[in-house]
Amino acid sequence: MAIVKPFKAVRATRDKVALVSSKSYEIYTPAEIGAKLDFNPYTFLHVINPGYKYHKQDVTGEQRFKLVHNRYLEFKENEVFKQDKAPAYYIYQKRTPTDNFCGIIAATSVEDYHNNVIKKHEDTLRERELLFENYLKNTGFNAEPVLLTYPDNEVINSIIKKYQNQRAEYEFSTSDKDLHFLWVVSDNNDIEIISNAFEQVNTLYIADGHHRSTSSCLLAQNLAKNNPTHTGTEDYNFFMSYLLSESQLKIYEFNRFIRDLNGLTPEELLIELDAHFRIENRGQELYKPKEKHHFSMYLNGEFYALYLRKSIYNFTDCLSELDAYILYTTVLQPILGIDDIRNASKIVYSQNKSDGLELKTKVDSGEFKVSFGMLPTNISELKTIVDAGLMMPPKTTYIEPKLRSALTIYEF
Structure with a gap:
């Protein structure tokens, strides 16, 4: 039984989202990052490259993480980012020249990760786990969801199709010729249908984002230890994920x-x-x-x-x-x-x-x-290995879709 819940996303205003959202930082070359920082004042790269404001690119460690937090606050103070007033699910569709992906952005449970309801197929590096946990602790947000997959589900598909027939909250193209859509699911009845449907899912599989999920769980453990009133319902007990049906994975x-x-x-x-x-x-x-x-x-x-x-x-x-x-x-x-x-x-x-x-x-x-x-490798092989309690060798799978940063942001 998977615990999946809506959350109040922090996200860009409709008029700026195409300028704000970015590909994952590692994908850009230094020249591309420099061009975007020079000519786009709204790109999320300003947040994760905080030293640019002071013409200082070699900021590292906790100093950098704290500056990331400060740049993030500035984006909120300038109303580039606003937080939704009510919890919602977010249906996100990415249409490329060759493929079409559509799934649900939601908060998923740290408890499910520990109980093996959310399963991983790769081992993680302890050094990277600790680094990203420190990043999360200092910044207080996560801007890039973990990619999870689940067996195709007609109930979930019907809700997605319902919203696809409506006007999207976001509709924008990017320079790589991809088309992006986002619908906000705030209707309580639809939220309940989605949540109940995922309760019937026995296992969610991590397709991409192993270090992000592991670090989020590590942070939750540490915050719980230092919180005398910990209940298990705090936002840090969940991490942002993009849930996509197995048939859509590439x-x-x-x-x-x-x-x-x-x-x-x-x-x-x-x-x-x-x-x-x-x-x-x-x-x-x-x-x-x-x-x-x-x-x-x-x-x-x-x-x-x-x-x-x-x-x-x-x-x-x-x-x-x-x-x-x-x-x-x-x-x-x-x-x-x-x-x-x-x-x-x-x-x-x-x-x-x-x-x-x-x-x-x-x-x-x-x-x-x-x-x-x-x-x-195909999804059946991946699941069989994971369900047997085994780990795949590094760099066995390159899985798409690759997700944009700062389309939705999860705070804790």
Whole structure:
């Protein structure tokens, strides 16, 4: 039973939302951030780059977090942001040139996270958990929701369709040619229908935002300890999420790029791989896998198809059937010497939404010696692994939609 509830969002006025909301900070290049800060006084990037006001870009740690809070207060004082007077759900639709996503922004429960009603598929880094918890503690808000997914639900779909037939509170386009809509669900009857529908959902799965959710839960634990009147209903006991049905998620794979061959020549690498794979040299023909347990490799100017020798490989559980895990246990760790797959000095990942040519171009540039590609993981694989109490390797899934910051803001 999932606890999902409405909240009073802080959000931009209708006339400014297109200027205020931004992509996630990490997506922008330094040049793009500079241009937006120079020419858009309303962008949320001013809030999360607070040193810009004082021509000081190297503000770090708690000083930066406190300045973020101050810039946020200024946006509220200047009435760029206003808080809704009553709790609401927010139906958000993102329409791209190729896809259409529509779900519900809501407050989800820390208790559900601890009780495994909200399940994660990746381990988090303690250092990043603590950093973001400190950020939340000092700023007092979260501007980017966690992406959660759930089985398709006709009741929830009917409410979403009802509002899609009405005028949206927000309707705006962005420079990446995406179209954004937001509807405010403040009707008490509709709120009750949505809440009751989610009460029938046994599990919510984190699709994106593992560190955000874990840090929110860590903050809630610490605030509860320091609150002698803690009841469990305080705003800090919840975190903002975007709930999207499973059928709407788009999952892409990450390509792997390796900087060296661990002392092997290309010919020696092929001999080592032969123990685990049937290998076909495809020459200059771009090869992309079409089945599970098939891999593409670009090495020394040529594409190869690698087909797992299933009679030799030992399938022990659902994780062992995952292609990213197979590649690690048969190639990356034993042959190429990559024990820590988070170690960017040896391995780099890149999401693959293109035609796969990146496998070739990055190796041909000389930066990497070999690259690997595979089929994307599907939602069924993800759920099976999570429900078995297992964790997927890092950079197994690149999941869309990617959400904008400051479309709705959750205060605690």
